[in-house]
Amino acid sequence: MSNDSIELTCLVEEAAGVKLDSWQSVRMPEETVRDPIVKFISDVKTRKIDGSFKIAVNTVTLLKDLIQKAKFENAEELLDQVKTAGKLLVNRLPQEAVAGNMVRRILCIIRTEYIAATKDSSSASASTTNSLEGIVRPNDEAATSYRKNVPNLKETVLEHISEFQIELETCLESIASQATEHIHSNEIILTLGASRLVESFLKRAAQKRQFHVLVAENAPNGEGHRMAAQLAKAKIETTVIADSAIFAVMSRVNKVMLGTQTVLAGGGLRAVVGSHTVALAAKHYSVPVIILCPLYKLCPEHLCNYEQEQFNILASPEGALPYSNGQLIHRTHAYCPIYDYVPPDLVTLFITNSGNNAPSYIYYHLSELYHRDDYKL
Template sequence: GGGATTANANAGDLPFPPIFYANRPDLRQTIMEAIQEIMSDLEDMHKNINDQATSHIHAGEIILVYGKSRTIELFLKAAHSKKRKFQVVVCEGAPHFGGHKMAKSLADAGIETTVIHDAATFAIMARVNKVLLPAHAVLANGGLVGPSGANMVALAAKHNSIPVVIISGMFKLCPMYPHEGQDTLNDLVSPSSVVDYSEMSDDLMSKVEFVNPIHDYIPPQLINLYVTNIGGFQPSYLYRLLAEYYHSDDWESFE
């Protein structure tokens, strides 16, 4: 009792409201159950996504993907294992060139695969039936943070009226919104992977600023569908899912 009296007496000095210091014997069990639920979702994520593969990939289609994505790789292999015959065009994903590893893995699985330069994306888009893209984070407005270069692919698809489908687990849904000039949604790395400094004069170097972002923001109007471990959703519906994955106190402050 003495401890509680002291805590109440000094409540104004505590960094958190007094309820944070209350004795909650059920709190440990509640947290353990929540952690177990998250672990179960992660373990079953790929299976639940892959079970939908044949609903979105049809015989004779040409599918375009960008760079390397384990989730998309397994999704395509799942469709192929169910006797769906289709072709995959892989953008190489410069400067990291993850598309080469992606293409090799798909080809080894028996999927007809072609690698193209990123610059050829617009030229080939008219022949494509569907674009599959990964997500690093799914934002509250239905947009996403994806690999650098993915926005270019989505724009080319939009111009040609090609559907863009995002393959992602719902654990990537976050309560953040994009804001103009908000660098917190991106990481900038050394431009050395895209610029050869040895071929540039000191005078030119002093006049040019090089930016090498790791991620791209893709707005919801460029996305047709999200395929997740709990089903398929249009970008406009993701806002409603926030209430299921986050307490209102966690996400309303980001609006």
């Protein structure tokens, strides 16, 4: 095995938590996995693939190609191969939750197609997975064996993944199409920073409604200015406000609309910094907080107090505290987090590509999208 092969094997061992004698030990050819996964991780870290939507689409494409080239005798071996690749992605991209979400979604598709093909009476409870009854009843599917040889399993899985890719491509449009149901004429809408989904949502509403948008600038990067410029081009009455003015103007606001980076299992958010401030101000004045969230951002993980370092990313504070201010710099510890945690009790409504849901309903979507055995990769 070459030096590059040894190095990458160690990388997979570290991510998967297992010792591999060779790539063949998991029936995964080296050339099938090495170049695509390592290149994908590199592209995400260097921002060649940027944004949750692009990461989700490219992750599904990557796993689809892996399955197409994989050699396996039963569903259990295929699940092991996808899990091995998924552990590598999750370990190397801990801040990009959508990559792990897509791995879990593909694993659920494999399990679903296997159970549908075998029609094993012991897995009959799987038919209730998508109902409330299936959530509260004991999980008999844990005893399901995935070792039976199912003809054409690869073809049915790939077909199901293709349908899921179409769903991904249309999810943003599905959310934007609900705009006129939630935005009415002469309302004042407040948003924070820049979000492509919020922008599309407001532009769609502006085709039939006249309203005013307040955009908090989201200092120090000032993404709100770019958002305001895009809305102004669409003939939407827009005003940029300082982050410090959020509480002052909240009493005049009718709705708060925000995007999010991740929705956690408890209904909380991992959103752009400042979102918690906006949500607290909105709660004080009883202003509804509406979150636009495609289902691929739903993550089955919870936030714990001791996980704050893994939860957040610190950016350069140069925008708020210039390095040229040497007399202050050497006496100051400056932190510039990128994300905020917004607890579920501050969120009024989630608008997803499948409809509207309260934060307490997130657990139901998780049970639909992912299998319980795949919550922890």
